[in-house]
Structure formats: structure tokens, C-alpha cells
Amino acid sequence: MDDDALLALATRLATEAAAAINAVRAAGFAVARKADHSPVTEADRIAEALIVEGLRAAAPHIPVIAEEEIEAGTAPTGPGPRFWLVDPLDGTREFAAGRDNFTVNVGLVAQGRPVLGAVALPATGEVFWGRAGAGAFKRDAAGTRAISVRRIPDEGLTVMGSHHYQDDPRMTRFLEGRHVARIVNIGSAEKFCRVAEGSADLYPRFGRTMEWDTAAPQAVLEAAGGTIRLLHGGGALGYGKPGWANPAFVCEGRA
Template identity: 50%
Template sequence: MSDKSSIALKDELVAVARKAGAVILDIYNRDFETLRKADRSPVTEADTAAEAVILEALARLAPDVPVVAEEQSAKDGVPVSAPKRFFLVDPLDGTKEFIARNGEFTVNIALIEDGRPVLGIVYLPATDACYAGLGGKAERRIGTGTPEAITARTMPAEGLTMAISRSHANAGEIERAKERFNIAGTIVAGSSLKFCRIAEGVADLYPRFGNTMEWDTAAGQAVLEAAGGRVETTEGAALGYGKVGFRNPHFIAYGRARA
């Protein structure tokens, strides 16, 4: 894909994420029912409605590129193997935050090539803020405003700010990070917003020692890596995609390393 076509696809995906976000907000602002999937995680009509919007759009924009999406996978099972190039979609990342009505939920769309997230869109419907990462450039835009370049900050020697999950953090996870890193403070954020907080230079570190799926992390990782950060397993390998079962190992997201 040429640079020009990649940029065009990025802009198209921003529009798709905003359209899915509008559907989510419509449900968010009225009564809705919460169900449980087979793994006991919550799901609402907003998850399925937003995914339908995204899948229809991707079929039109890139009909030859397969899609692995959360709710589709919950219904039909994850693919046995991953193609060289595919989309990963989490139509409503942070369903618990959606149910709690705290605004910290996102629409995640990522393009994977050769196991790496090369394009990512993270959209926050509640604030109309959209983060995008492509080709070493990360940006943030509010509504239909002009995109603003963002970059991860160099991790400060005096101590790191750690992003922790609003709904999934546990004391053991936080203590493990504090034993390994010089943590000066913490911020709390839901969904893939934690990756974006590092990408825009507000936080430096996000350790995750619990269960996540690839669609939870791909878009956020693409944004963070485009902003100069990185995401690694606890063994120090790059967090890759298209793994058997599409389940992630434990990982740590970092800001920009000191020279």
C-alpha cells in the first residue's frame, strides 16, 4: 500500500470509528440491557451494533482484507490461523466503563501486516477525541478539527507515571510494576485509552499482567508505536499479532526510551 493510499485509509477509518461511536452514544444515552458472553464478560447491544457498522464499512473499503472482530469471534470462534494482512476490531473496548457510564470506552480498529499493527484508530465517543497511528506519525483530533501531532515523552529519570486500568487493575499487578520500575505516580484510565495516554506524553508505562485479546491492544499499540513508544512481552519481545487463539501474553507498554 502506498503512503497516499495508507493515509486515505486512515482517514476513512477515522470516519468509520466516529460513525460507530455515534451508534454507541445513542444507546449509551438510554436504557440498555447487559448480557454475559460464554467467558462471563459483559456485552451490550452497543457492542454488536457498533461492530455491524464497522464490518459493513470495512467490507466496502477493503473487501479483500479479512477481519477478526470481537463479537463475531465470540459467536463463531476465532480463526484457526491468521492471514498475512487483516483487520482487528474491538467495536466497544471498555464495556464495563460503558455500563458504568464513565465515558472511558473506545472504538478500536487496527490493520495488521506480518504480525505487526501498522495502522491504528482509537476513538472515544464520549469526548469525540480520536487517536491515530500510521507510519511513525501519531495524531490526536477532536471532532472534525485539524489533527495534532502527538509524541511519547522520554521516560523521566526522576520517576515514571504508570497508567493503570480502571476496571481490571489489581494490587499485585501494581506492586510487581513498582518492584521493577521507579514509579513516581499513577493515572487511572479505562480501555485502550491507557496506550493513548502514553502516546500523548501524559504517562510513561502501562503494565498488563492479566488476560487480554489481540483486538484489545492492537489499535492502541499502533498509536503508541507511531508516537515513539513500544509494547513488549515481559520477556522483552515485541508484542505480535495473529497468534494461535488471538490471546496476548502479559505485556508492558512503554513511552520513549532514554538515549
């Protein structure tokens, strides 16, 4: 399969997983706790199984690193130069609390960089996808269209922030001297997508994230013309790191 076919696969599986999550939500569900005390639900497990099985069936030569398999200790080690990163339900806390800001993330990494990805928003029916050099796209009730980051409007920056860190003093310090119109605090990779589609301009992330949280939305953002850099030092956010944890970073649209 070439990269176009792999992107179509990721987009289809993310969309199918979003439908499965919505079905679990409609039926009702229990919330359990993992070893790190973060929440997990039946929706996480069903969505991950659907995505992982689909990826391995269609592209068996590409290893899959998925959040719940990592937790269970069953994910492959030393995945090689190309591998999938899957977060079947990014924003489980939002999902469990009845909020709508959660996503399905399916991204492909090559040589330490995300090269394509799909992000589905089950609650809104939106799906975003993108590939390096081929642009980024969004599908919703209005149809499918290309998306791109925007120039900062005259009224100032729309800044995306984490729902669970909305009183973080680091945000105040980071925004000092910037012309800010509004700050929007929500959960999940949706924040990347709002910058990618040009409805927001900046997303600084100070707290911990994992590689499966960011690979797919980073691919979408960069395909839409945005950038992501490390908060300290300004280098690239790399993938395949020991332990899979990310340092702090900043997502930006067009300067």
C-alpha cells in the same frame, strides 16, 4: 487502497461507531452476558456492524476479525498476512457501569505486526490514529495535532493501570525501584493513548487481553515513538496467534 487511505477509512469508521455508541448510551440499554460471562450491549453490536460492513465494502480483499463475530463463530479463519482487528467497544464493563473510559479500536495487521490503527473515545470525543513511519495524531475539541511520547519528567513516572486490577500485587513488584509520581487506573485502550500523547509514561499489563484490544492502540503508540514489549522475555507482541489471546506486556514512552 494504499495505507493512507486505509488509515483514513479506519479513523472515519471508528469516529462513526463512537457516535453510534453515544446514541445508545443516551437512549438507555440493557446488559447481557456472553459465554465467558463478560458483558455485551446493543452498543457493541451496533458499532461492530457499522465498522465491519464499512471495512468489507471499502476493502473487500482484507479479512476482518471482530470481537463479536469471534464470539458468534462467524469470523473468518486463517485470515492471511493482512487483516483487520476490530474491538467495537473496548471497555464494555466501564460503559455498562456509567464510566467514561471505553474506546473503539480499528487496527490493521500485516505480517504479524500492527501497521496502522484508529482509536476513538466516545465519551470525550477524542480520536487517535497512527501509521508506522507516518506519525500519530489526535483530534479533539481543540482541533487536530501530531502527538508523540515524552521523556520521563523530573517528578517521576505517570503509570497507567487497569481499573479492574488496581490492587494487583504484580504492579507493586513491577514498580519497585522506579521513581513513580502517580498511578492512574482506568479501563480500555485509553491507557495506550495517554502514553502515546505524552500525558503518561508506562503501562504494564499483567492480565489477559485479546488481539483486538491491542492492535489499533499499539499502532498509535508505536507511530508516536513508543514501544511495546512482552513482559517476560522482552520480545515483540505478535498477531495472528491461535486463540487471539495476548501474553503480558509493557507499553513505554521515551526512556
